[in-house]
Each structure stands twice: as structure tokens, then as C-alpha cells.
Amino acid sequence: EAARNAGVKVIHCTAERRADGLGANRNARLFQAMARAPTALTPGSPAAEIVPEIKLADSDLILPRLHGLSPFQGTELDFILRNLGTRTIVGVGVSVNVAITNFTFDAVNASYQVVIPRDAVAGFPREYAEAVFEHTLGAVATLVSSAELLELWCR
Template sequence: MGGTAVLVMEMQQGVIGEHTKFPELVGACDKHDVIPNTAAVLNAARAAGIPVIHCTAAFRADRIGSHTGNCPFIAGLLRDPGHMLDGTPAVDVLAGLREPGDLENRRYHGFSPFTGTSLDTTLRSLGVTAVVATGVSLNLGIPGLALEAVNLGYRVTVVEDAVAGVPDDYAAAVLRHTLSLLATRVSTAELVAAWT
């Protein structure tokens, strides 16, 4: 198990919690038990001494550090000047998923937790060569995480019942036709069993 870390992608209040703007994504997470499955993965990782890193997104009120006009999705989100502001409850990790020993990797731009952050340096300082991906979404964040991790030389595992996207058929297609080319796919039960 040495050399592995769990990356938790955007499991935040403003993404799939009480401050969300994405009710369909919340519904997908509920339907597939993504939050309890992620919690089970994180508990097993911590018990096995595997680092947990929460990959979070936020914006500064002045938008410094964020490209706001190069992507239609981001431009649409930022029409709300209060969306995912640093220091607000919206950027908090969901209750029950974060423990004091966990790390956080915050980004202000893009869809990959590696872009413009110190994540790669942090992982290498921990001796990590393989990452396990959980969280949201299969539309953008998880494929971005997997592709960048592979580009940087990491082995990637995606916990297929601890990730979600919308609509369901598209999310399933991303798992089958994109992520299966980049990553190993496992279930929560398989991973927990392997780590215990």
C-alpha cells in the first residue's frame, strides 16, 4: 500500500452539498451512494496509513488566479458573484468526509487538481506513485484528474461507485469508454477488502 494516496475530487458543500447549484449531480450521488461509499474508502485508507487529499475548488472574490472567460461552464457559474467563494461554507468539504490528518489541495482555475497547484509536488514528497480517485464529476473533474495523473506518470484507480456524473448513461459511458483506457476500475467493496 506504500506509494498510494486517495484523491477526493470536489466533495464540497457548493458542489453536492447544501449550497449546490447542481441538483442533478446531487441526485446522481444519492442514487449511487457516492457519499457513503467515499466515506468507506477514506476510512479504510486512513486505517491503512494511506494519505487522503481533498481536491477542492474555489474562487477569490476578485477572481485573481482564475481564468473566467475561457470556458462557457465557468463563465456561466461566475455570473453569480458569490459562487464558491474562498472562505465561505460552499467551499467546505462535506461533513463526515474530512478528518484532521487529511490534506487539502485547493485550486482556483481549471478542472484538474494538478493544474496550477502543488498536488504533484505533494504526492512526490509522500512517495506516491499511484492515486485512487473518488468524487465528482465524471463530466469534467474525474477525467481531468485521471488524464493529468497519467500524464505525470501516476497509476490511477477510479472507484466506480464513489464517483458520479450526469446524466447516468453519459457517466456510465465515460467510465466504460474513457476512464477504462486510463485507469483501473474497482468497487468500494473491492478496495476496502484489499486495504483491510
């Protein structure tokens, strides 16, 4: 809500998987495990929906992807951000283990500044996520708390 009130465009980048797996990666154990998971991320299914706590707004964009580890690959994200004149991206969600880290590298490689509120992302185990913040993400992104970001947006 604070982002929207501050004029920040909110874009939700989701991962989905067709029931037949068409278009999905199969080249890593992670993808193979997703294919066997009891809860499928099929488009339109409850598992693929954005949780109600996020409180979608009509002004939000939703960019689903069927493959890959980052929302920059195979979506219109980069084009949309450039058309909006975006230079800084705030990344939130899951997981520090894979998607947030890939997203950050892809964004930095595309010349964006990246801000990550440490308490608005998750990784497992927590100790691993903390090590990734300290030794990897902290070198390429600005790490803040949600409170610091909210304070900036509410100015």
C-alpha cells in the first residue's frame, strides 16, 4: 500500500507450471521436484494465486512465467520497467536461495539498482539466507529493513 501511495509501480512476478509441463525447465533437480510436487502451480489454481494478504490493486501488474529461475527471463519485465523509466527495483518474496538471488543478478546485469528489504524476503534455512545477504547480495544490492523503506516512501 505504501509503495502505491508513493507512486511506486507494483509488479508481481509469479511462477506457474502447466499441468502437462509444457515449457517448463527439466534440467535441474529443483524443476524435477516441482514436477513431482503434490501441489501444482497450474495457472488459475489456488496454489498459483497471489495470497490475499498481498491485497492486489487494479493498478498492479502480474507477470507469470512458466520456466526459469528469474522473472527477467521469458517475461516482459525488463521492457515494462524500461518503459516506466524505472532505475531502482525493490525485490521481495521467496526465495533468497534461488529466485531473489537470480532476480538480483539479472537486474544488476540489466543496469538496475536493486533494494532488498531483508525482512520481506525468505530463505531456508535462515542461517543460509543470512550468509547470502552478507556474502553475496550485500555486494550487489542495497539491503534495508521494511521499516526503512516505508519511512522513505512516506516522506
